[in-house]
Amino acid sequence: MDILQKALAREHLSAQELSKLYEYDIFTLADAAQQIRTGLYGKKVFFNNNRHINPSNICADVCKFCAFSASRKNPNPYSMGIDEVLSLAHKAYENGAKELHIVSSHNPNYTYEWYFELFRAIKKALPQVHLKALTAAEVDYLDRISNKGYKRVLEDMLASGVDSMPGGGAEIFDEKVRRYICKGKVSSQRWLEIHQHWHSLGKMSNATMLFGHIEEREHRIDHMLRLRAAQSETDKVANKQGGFNAFIPLLYQRQNNFLKVTSFPSGQEILKTISIARILLDNIPHIKAYWATLGLNLAIVAQDFGADDMDGTIQLESIQSAAGAKSKSGLSKHELVCQIKDAGFVAIERDSLYNELAEC
Numbered sequence: 165m166d167i168l169q170k171a172l173a174r175e176h177l178s179a180q181e182l183s184k185l186y187e188y189d190i191f192t193l194a195d196a197a198q199q200i201r202t203g204l205y206g207k208k209v210f211f212n213n214n215r216h217i218n219p220s221n222i223c224a225d226v227c228k229f230c231a232f233s234a235s236r237k238n239p240n241p242y243s244m245g246i247d248e249v250l251s252l253a254h255k256a257y258e259n260g261a262k263e264l265h266i267v268s269s270h271n272p273n274y275t276y277e278w279y280f281e282l283f284r285a286i287k288k289a290l291p292q293v294h295l296k297a298l299t300a301a302e303v304d305y306l307d308r309i310s311n312k313g314y315k316r317v318l319e320d321m322l323a324s325g326v327d328s329m330p331g332g333g334a335e336i337f338d339e340k341v342r343r344y345i346c347k348g349k350v351s352s353q354r355w356l357e358i359h360q361h362w363h364s365l366g367k368m369s370n371a372t373m374l375f376g377h378i379e380e381r382e383h384r385i386d387h388m389l390r391l392r393a394a395q396s397e398t399d400k401v402a403n404k405q406g407g408f409n410a411f412i413p414l415l416y417q418r419q420n421n422f423l424k425v426t427s428f429p430s431g432q433e434i435l436k437t438i439s440i441a442r443i444l445l446d447n448i449p450h451i452k453a454y455w456a457t458l459g460l461n462l463a464i465v466a467q468d469f470g471a472d473d474m475d476g477t478i479q480l481e482s483i484q485s486a487a488g489a490k491s492k493s494g495l496s497k498h499e500l501v502c503q504i505k506d507a508g509f510v511a512i513e514r515d516s517l518y519n520e521l522a523e524c
């Protein structure tokens with residue numbers, strides 16, 4: 165059997181062996197990925213009506229790839245108060261958002277309680293809106309400043325109304341690359357433990373991977389294999405389908421940051437990464453082609469290479485656009501739907517947990 169057949173049969177192979185998947189031509193990989201994707205969802209492409217809110221960009225940590233946090237590359241620090249975030253949440257809801265995706269920097273001026281007061285206030289004002297908040301990196305940061313332990317942080321999130329966790333902060337799990345690009349951030353093992361514990365509380369989350377910078381193909385595969393293993397373990401512990409809903413390969417955006425990268429992945433390399441994700445992550449239901457990092461056109465093309473989701477309208481995007489992505493003002497639902505349909509797919513508006521709301 166060749167490596168692709170072995171991968172599809174889930175034979176035990178190392179990341180190094182599986183990185184040979186990249187040596188297949190792009191259409192062979194796409195074919196294998198599309199069989200899985202089409203078997204699961206036919207021609208459906210999922211999106212949601214969401215709003216990203218980033219309350220502050222003042223950060224105690226320094227990740228080399230980050231153009232969002234205030235630094236000499238981004239000399240515009242800001243910190244919102246609870247009322248300001250609440251007012252944005254109200255506006256987002258009036259504009260149709262059904263999900264608020266709230267992630268922030270690690271701002272030493274916010275107290276532990278600030279976060280939970282904010283979540284309680286949002287849930288009280290807008291109980292019908294899904295609150296997706298705090299990356300595992302933020303959970304780890306809140307543990308570090310409070311000494312409460314990450315389990316307690318997760319319980320406080322649950323008690324204050326957080327519905328699900330976003331997939332940010334995973335970056336690349338390989339310890340050597342991680343140390344170079346984001347030293348001091350939550351460790352890979354801790355990132356996985358935090359998500360697994362969240363899943364054991366009966367809640368869902370996503371998982372990202374930042375790629376296209378200094379990592380090698382083998383590191384991407386290793387990242388996917390660690391996620392697949394974590395998902396299988398949760399299956400056993402929680403006795404239910406694992407808690408990762410979607411895998412989101414985030415393409416590195418190159419402007420205004422401190423990471424010196426000299427070569428960037430081609431379109432083929434990006435699409436192969438998406439196909440390989442669909443092939444290897446057979447226990448994670450959705451592969452999200454996040455249009456804010458891929459660009460709208462490539463995100464649509466990715467739907468023919470194993471992806472089945474685009475993320476959403478976003479309304480205002482600050483993290484990727486700070487690094488050069490053309491995503492600052494989000495997309496209207498109309499535009500997103502037209503793009504999906506024009507490419508021959510069926511546009512499905514979903515909720516945050518992938519329940520289908522409407523065919524558009």
Ligand code: V47
Pocket residue numbers: 229230231232329330331332333334335370371372373374412414415416417418421454457475483484487
């Ligand atoms: O973890 C930071 C990434 C992430 C850059 O869960 C960069 O549904 C590219 O996690 N180039 C935050 N990426 C965003 C995120 C996310 C986005 C959309 C949906 C979901 C979800 C999660 O942004 C960070 C980091 O990996 N990031 N800088 C950059 N220069």
